[in-house]
Amino acid sequence: MSFLTYLINGLSLGSIYAIIALGYTMVYGIAKMLNFAHGDFIMVGCYIIFSVSGAIGGGSTMGVILSVILSVVLCSLLGITTEFIAYRPLRGAASPLAVLITAIGVSYLLENVALLIFGADVKSFSSVITWQGLSFADGQLRIQGVTIVTIVVSLVILICLQLFINKTKQGQAMLAVAEDKGAATLMGINVNKTIMLTFAIGSALAAVAGALLCSAYPNLSPYVGAMPGIKAFVAAVLGGIGSIPGAMIGGLVLGIVEILSKTYISSQLSDAIVFGILVIVLIVKPTGILGKVIQEKV
Amino acid sequence: MEPILEVNDLSVYYGVIQALKGISFKVNKGEVVALIGANGAGKTTTLHTLSGLIKADTGLIKYKGEEITKIPGHKIVSMGMAQVPEGRRVFAEMTVFQNLKMGAYTRDNSAEFQETLEKIYTRFPRLKERSSQLAGTLSGGEQQMLAMGRALMSHPEIILMDEPSMGLSPIFVNEIFNIIEDVNKDGVTVLLVEQNAKKALSIANRAYVLETGSIVKEGNAADLLNDEAIKKAYLGE
Numbered sequence: 001m002s003f004l005t006y007l008i009n010g011l012s013l014g015s016i017y018a019i020i021a022l023g024y025t026m027v028y029g030i031a032k033m034l035n036f037a038h039g040d041f042i043m044v045g046c047y048i049i050f051s052v053s054g055a056i057g058g059g060s061t062m063g064v065i066l067s068v069i070l071s072v073v074l075c076s077l078l079g080i081t082t083e084f085i086a087y088r089p090l091r092g093a094a095s096p097l098a099v100l101i102t103a104i105g106v107s108y109l110l111e112n113v114a115l116l117i118f119g120a121d122v123k124s125f126s127s128v129i130t131w132q133g134l135s136f137a138d139g140q141l142r143i144q145g146v147t148i149v150t151i152v153v154s155l156v157i158l159i160c161l162q163l164f165i166n167k168t169k170q171g172q173a174m175l176a177v178a179e180d181k182g183a184a185t186l187m188g189i190n191v192n193k194t195i196m197l198t199f200a201i202g203s204a205l206a207a208v209a210g211a212l213l214c215s216a217y218p219n220l221s222p223y224v225g226a227m228p229g230i231k232a233f234v235a236a237v238l239g240g241i242g243s244i245p246g247a248m249i250g251g252l253v254l255g256i257v258e259i260l261s262k263t264y265i266s267s268q269l270s271d272a273i274v275f276g277i278l279v280i281v282l283i284v285k286p287t288g289i290l291g292k293v294i295q296e297k298v
Numbered sequence: 299m300e301p302i303l304e305v306n307d308l309s310v311y312y313g314v315i316q317a318l319k320g321i322s323f324k325v326n327k328g329e330v331v332a333l334i335g336a337n338g339a340g341k342t343t344t345l346h347t348l349s350g351l352i353k354a355d356t357g358l359i360k361y362k363g364e365e366i367t368k369i370p371g372h373k374i375v376s377m378g379m380a381q382v383p384e385g386r387r388v389f390a391e392m393t394v395f396q397n398l399k400m401g402a403y404t405r406d407n408s409a410e411f412q413e414t415l416e417k418i419y420t421r422f423p424r425l426k427e428r429s430s431q432l433a434g435t436l437s438g439g440e441q442q443m444l445a446m447g448r449a450l451m452s453h454p455e456i457i458l459m460d461e462p463s464m465g466l467s468p469i470f471v472n473e474i475f476n477i478i479e480d481v482n483k484d485g486v487t488v489l490l491v492e493q494n495a496k497k498a499l500s501i502a503n504r505a506y507v508l509e510t511g512s513i514v515k516e517g518n519a520a521d522l523l524n525d526e527a528i529k530k531a532y533l534g535e
Contacts, residue, residue: 169403176389176400182351183387188375188404188452292391 004141006263007256012147012216014255015154019209020232021239021247022161023202029242030178030198033087033099037106039229041203044078045071045210046220047114050125064128072207079203080196082106088192107226114222127215150212157205158248165244174198178242231258234278240291249289253277299326301360302456302487303348303379308357310343317343319511320357325456330478330488332498332519334532335508341491342384344508345458348489349381350374362455376404380454384461384491386445390434394425397433397444401451411451418447421477439470446477456487463494475501495532499523507532 020042027035052067086106090099131145165171176184177194185191206225213228214220231254239250254274262270281288303325310318318340325331335341346352348359350371359367361379369377380401389397398418402411419426422443428436433444442462449457459478463471471494479501482488492498499505502519507528515528522528 172392172396172400173403175392179389179391180387182346183383183389184400185351185371186349186375186381186383186387187400187448188372189400190370190372 006259008143008147010256010259011252012150013259014252015150016209016213017228017232017235017254018248018251019154019157019205020228021235021251022157022244023205024233025236025241025244025247026198027202030174031195034103036103037082037110038202038206039225040107040110041075041078041206042210042213042228043114043222043225044110045075045207046125046214046224047118048074049128049211050123050220068128068211071211072204075203075207076200079199083196083199111222118222123220125214125218125220127218128211129215146215150216153208153212161244170197234275238278238281238288240288243290243292246288246290301325302327302362303489304360306358308347308359309355310347310352311355317511321513323506323513325487325489327487328485329503330482330490330501332490332492332502332505333508334492334495334498334505339508340511341508342460345381345460345491348458349379375452378455379458380449380452381458382445382449382460382462384464386441388433388441388444390432392433393430394433394444395429397448398451401448404452414451414453418450422447439466442466442474454486456489457481458489460491461493463492463497471497
C-alpha cells in the first residue's frame, strides 16, 4: 500500500513538472529559444496568489478562485511583456546565445525583484485546495486532495493543448511557425503574434503549476521556481524537447523517479539519480523519448 | 497592358554587402515573366523582398498601383501575391492536406476552401492520393507540386516561383513547367525565377537577366533565347 502511495505522490509531482515542461517545450518548439526565466514565472504566480488571497482575507472559495485566475492572467501578461521587451529584439541575432543569456538575466531580475518586495524569509503558502482527499481500504491508502487535483488538472491541460494545436487555426499556425517562420509568413501567418500567444499560454501554465506546487509544498521564497524550472527543463529534454506528449511523459517519469528514489534509495541522492537518468537517455536516444528525428527527402 | 507589379530602383543590403543594386522591372497582368541569372545574382532576394520577408533599403514596390514596400510579409498574401519558395519549404511534419489548409490561412470561407481544394486535387491527382501523408515523406517533385498547390490555395493574382525545377528529374521538370503554363492560362500572372534559363525562356513572355544584383538585359523571351551573349552565358551553347 505504501508503494502505491509513493507512486501516486510521484505521479502528482510529475504532473507539476509536466505542466511546467509543457510551457518550456512549447516556447522552445515555436520560438526556438530556451526561456530559462520560465521557472521564475512560477514564483511570480505564487506570490500573486499569496498577496491576493492575503489581501482579500483568503480561505473563501471565491477568494481562492479569484487569486488563481488573477495569477494566470498576470503571468500571461508578464510572459508577453518579457517576450516583447527582452526576447523579440534579439530574434535573428547573430548568436542564439544572446537570447539565452538574456533569459538568464530575466530570471535573476525576477528573483531579485521578488526579494526586494517580499524579502528573503520563507512565507507559508496556504493551499489553494482545501479538499482533504480520498481514503481507500479502511484508511490504509490515503490520497490527498491536492494530489488528485494536480493529476486531473495536468491531464485536462494536456488534452486541451492537444485539441488547441491540432484542431484550431491558431494551433496549426503555431506548428507552421515552429517548422519554418519564413514559409509561415508566406502563408499569411503573423509570426510575432503567434510567438506572443505561445508565451502567453506557456506563462499561464507556469502560473497554474505554481498554484499546485505551492499547495503541495507550501514554502514560498523568491527561489521557489528555480529548481522545479530546471527539473521541468530536464523533463522536456527527456521527453523530446518541442514535443507536447513528450513533455508530459518526461515530467511524469521524472516525478515518479524522484519520489521513489527519495523513498527507497536516498533522499540526498535523488536529484543525482534524476539527472543521471537524463544523461543515460541522452546517450541512448539524443532526441529524447518522443523527440523527432528530422527526416528530409530531397 | 497594365502592370500588376512595378519595381523601381530597388536596393537591398545584407550588412555591408549590396545584394540588389537598384533594380527596376515590371510584370504585366496575365504575363509570365522570367528572372534569370546565376547563383548569387539576387533572384531569391528579389522575390523575398516582394513577399515582405526582407525589407528593402531603398526603392519602391508597387502592386496593383499601390505601394507595398513597407507592408509586413504576412499581409502580402491576402493582397493576392503568393510565393512558391526556393527549396519548396513545405511543412514536413504536417500532412499534405494540412499544408494545403495552411495555404488557405488567409481565406475564411469554407465553401470556397472545398472548391479550391477540389480544383487543386484535380490539377495534382498525386496530392489527393497522398492527402493524409506527411509532406516530409513526399518525393522532391511531389513536394514541388504541394508547394504550388499550397500557394494556389490563397487565390493569388500573381504567383512568384523560385527555382521550381531545382533538384527535379527531367520528367518532373517538364511536368512542372506544363503546370506553370496551365496556371497562367487560368489567369494567374507568373513571375518565374530560374537557373534553368532555357526552360524558363521557353514558357515566358518576357524576361530580365540579373547579374550580381543588377539587371543587365531585358526583352522578349523569344529574342533572349536567340541572343548570342545569353546563349553563351546561360544556355550552354
